[in-house]
Amino acid sequence: MRRIIQSHATEFALLAVIAVISFVLSVATNTFFTVGNAFDLLNSSAVNIIFAVGLLVVLIAGGIDISFAVAASVVQYVTAILLGWMGGGGWLSGLLIAGGAGVLLGAFNAFLIHKFRIISIVATIATFNIYFGLLMFFTRGVSIYNLPDWLTDRVILYEREMADGSWIEITLPVLVMVICVIATWIFITRTTTGRQLYAFGDNPEGARRFGINIGAMQFIAFGWLGLMAGIGGLIQAHYAQEVVPNALYGRELDVLAAVVLGGARLGGGRGSVLGCVLGVLLISITQNGLNLAGVSPFAFKMIIGAIILVAITLSNTRLERLLPFMRQQGSRG
Template sequence: MLRRLQTQTTEMVLLAVIVAICLVLSLASDRFFTLVNLFDLANASAVNIIFAVGLLVVLIAGGIDISFAVAASVVQYLTALALAQIGGGGWVSGLLIAGSIGILLGAFNAFLIHRFRIISIVVTIATFNIYFGLLMFFTRGVSIYDLPDWWTGKVILFERQMADGNWAELRLPVLVMALCVFATWALIRHTTTGRQLYAFGDNPEGARRFGISVAAMQFIAFGWLGLMAGIGGLVQAHYAQEVVPNALYGRELDVLAAVVLGGARLGGGRGSVLGCVLGVLLVAIVQNGLNLLGASPYAFRMIIGVIILVAITLSNAQIGKLFATRSEGRAAP
């Protein structure tokens, strides 16, 4: 009950902050609160949200992974090569190939963590460098532009022409993102596996004594993130209409900051899909606002660092102490 109250409080605070920032940006820039900009913001944030819900599952299970963005780049290249071998394929074959490769990369992380008893952040730092090094070595940094038409063709879900002649377009990545968000929500909230992930992340030793398989939890968590990385990589290449080896490099920190800001605890056992999505949107809105105001991109990197520090401090200290104090006060009478 206490954990649920903490999560709901985090979500309400995030929502209030997002509303306040949107009001300020709408006054500071007449381009912010337009349908064109809001749709562009949704399209551009879709991939990060897909990554974020995958990372959320890993954090709930008490792990951490910083290799998923580079893994998504590897998936892009391998998927492009595989599709070329089968004559182009389609969305179904593309998703199957990308998802399968992503799951294998995530399972490789889980295997190293479980087999050699190495903490997850050390393993994923290693695989981050291995994946990126191999990718750059074999591709020599060369991008792939010759992709199948279905992969690069623009798929518009909704569009409207504005008075100034610009078009507001809501594209396919938003639909894929919504499906990934729903699937993750269903997994962690409405399945036995989801409850076991929370229990394992909150108290690994207690979960182990209760009969929950440590290996299963690690493979499910990292495999799910691998699946989301594969899907996200496919969608990002569709949005960019090309496969660039370093296009996703560095995005892992933005996503990690957003997920932790959304209430996921680095120690495991806490986090929600709604908080995760709100965290990504907050980071995206801040970046979008700074771009519209002409601020330096280095200012955004500084803000990301501040967000990580503030989010970790609040999630692990202040909010917990606040609710603990209230609980003790109610129990005292």
Template sequence: MRNFFRNSPTEAILLIVLAVVCLILTVATDQFLTLVNLANLLNASAINIIFAVGLVVVLIAGGIDISFAVAASVVQYVTVYVLAYFGGGNWLLGFLIAGSLGIGLGLINAFLIHYFRIISIVVTIATFNAFFGLLMFITSGRYLYNLPDWWTTRIILVEHQTASGRWAELTLPVAVMVVASIATWFLIRMTTTGRQLYAFGDNPEGARRVGINVAAMQAIAFGWAGMMAGIAGLMQVNFVQEVVPNALMGRELDVLAAVVLGGARLGGGKGSVLGCILGVMLIAIIQNGLNLLGISPFAFKMIVGAFILIAITLSNISFANFNFGRRT
């Protein structure tokens, strides 16, 4: 416990803040602490958490990616057509196609960053626009509703009827989120590759000197982020039951903010799966709470933005001296 507080101070503080917010909402509203509300919160946040655990790997390796959400939209479209080619497919094929397409798009970023020595923010601003522009141009912004049944059917994992008669359900994206989180945790905590990613993000020159393969690090980081984005895209279609080319626009900033809130650092070497989950959940719970408290939905983004700005300021005050790693 003492170690947790010292080695993961951000996660620890986040946990406390989360507990306080939950406590306040429990007292202030009678709907917050209900099974139905909590289950819905989890269902709605699952996709962002899948995105987040992908992105955190890039941040750990010292990069930044803002193209992943748009990449997920591209993956959704291409997957629809590839599945049609295979005559409908199934979940296994869906995961394989979406995952590998995502990896492919991530590797484009990694290649440009590593080979041409372009900073990652510039590369991903460019690929963000290239992906989005081409997608909108080729699809003319068309929505797709005619999707395979297996893809759009809600799969309920656990359900429970509450006393009020409403159903509390956990759906497939939650299970995928759990698997994605465990896989990412395993990669970054338990494998040698994961530790090399931390080392590379922490001190790129030191990593190069001990013989870490720098190109492989970029490829793994952006490939992982791409794969998670592809899978998140697959899940998002399952959740909303349609494919809309600009549905995920802007999601990258929400996810990035949540991951940074969770303790990841621009400049690399820091970040955890727990932090991602806590960051995404905190923002989701605040929005949920504002909603339950009857505050105008137009105010959500403003309040969340202010909250993030304050959080970044506060979390940097104690680390101000270590935070000048501006270069990728």
């Protein structure tokens, strides 16, 4: 039991923080600690969790990408236009187009990083501006509202009327999110490629000497994030029932903060899907509670900045060193 706690210290710490914050917010507001609000949080967090598990793979491989949210916006437009040319299409064609376009954008990032030896954050800052600039130039900032019926029709997987007359529901984005989370968990923990990504992120030179193809690792990691960005972009269009060019602009920092807070190390080689999901939920719960309490959204931006600083500090410091009790228990064992 002690070893389990030590190996999952970040996840247990996040669960404790989530419990404390939820208790405080439930006291501060009357509507936070309700079943309806919990289901709303789950539905609204689905897209960010899809983005987060994709970013997790890149961070494990020792990279960083801040262009994925804008790439998802580009994918939304490309998919909507191609579906219009096809006469509407369906979920299968939509996911194939969105996923394929996302992989291409992610592969472009990997190409720049590998071919020209550009630091990943510098390369993705460049592509962030390139993607967003091209998107705004060609669309002129005009949103798309005329989407296929299958994309805009809400798909409710579960619904129930509460005693107060309100309804709770689980929608399609949650199902897609669960599939993406499970697929990412299997990929990084149950496949040889996933283990190679951890090894590459932890020690790139050692991985190269061991025979791991560095270029392949970068293309796989950024391609996986591109796939998740494409799927997340399509699901966001379904959730919002429209395509807005700047709707996802700025989410990259929220997702990055959540993933690093969830235990992913910026130096690579560490991170878990559970911690990643808990990190997103912590950010979403905090934002939701502050909104319900009537706190200015600018205050939330300050909190996100503080979370990023704390997360970076924790990513470079073993959590056990911050918890003397756990270190003592480990030495006794």
